[in-house]
Amino acid sequence: MSDNFESDRPDSLQALINSITPEIYLNLKSAVETGRWPNGDRLTQAQLEHSMQAIIGWELTHLPEEQRTGYIDTTGLKQSHCDTPDHTHGDEVPVNWVDNGKHNTH
Numbered sequence: 001m002s003d004n005f006e007s008d009r010p011d012s013l014q015a016l017i018n019s020i021t022p023e024i025y026l027n028l029k030s031a032v033e034t035g036r037w038p039n040g041d042r043l044t045q046a047q048l049e050h051s052m053q054a055i056i057g058w059e060l061t062h063l064p065e066e067q068r069t070g071y072i073d074t075t076g077l078k079q080s081h082c083d084t085p086d087h088t089h090g091d092e093v094p095v096n097w098v099d100n101g102k103h104n105t106h
Contacts, residue, residue, distance in 0.1 A: 017057040025058050 020028075028051045031037050035048070043051065059068040066073065081087055 013057070017054065017061060020054060020058045022062075025055065025062075028055050028058075 027038060031043055032048060032051050032055060036042055056069060065071060
């Protein structure tokens with residue numbers, strides 16, 4: 001791959017997102033929700049992933065945060081001291097995962 005290809009890639013993705021009309025956005029969203037294109041064909045895994053990326057990219061450009069896919073309204077939820085940006089729990093301990101397939105429990 002050439003350096004030129006790499007530098008062009010973000011521009012082409014943004015150009016793709018910019019070319020999506022509201023009608024295309026709604027069709028993509030419906031296809032992702034149902035798993036099928038308007039003609040009834042099933043989306044492949046790659047089509048599903050790419051459609052979701054296009055939907056999210058379009059929403060970032062065209063919709064307010066509270067209307068975007070995945071938005072969670074946290075107003076009205078009980079707040080705790082952990083919700084403050086400067087809150088820490090002191091010395092953090094890393095998680096050690098145990099592989100149950102290799103763990104011996106004698």
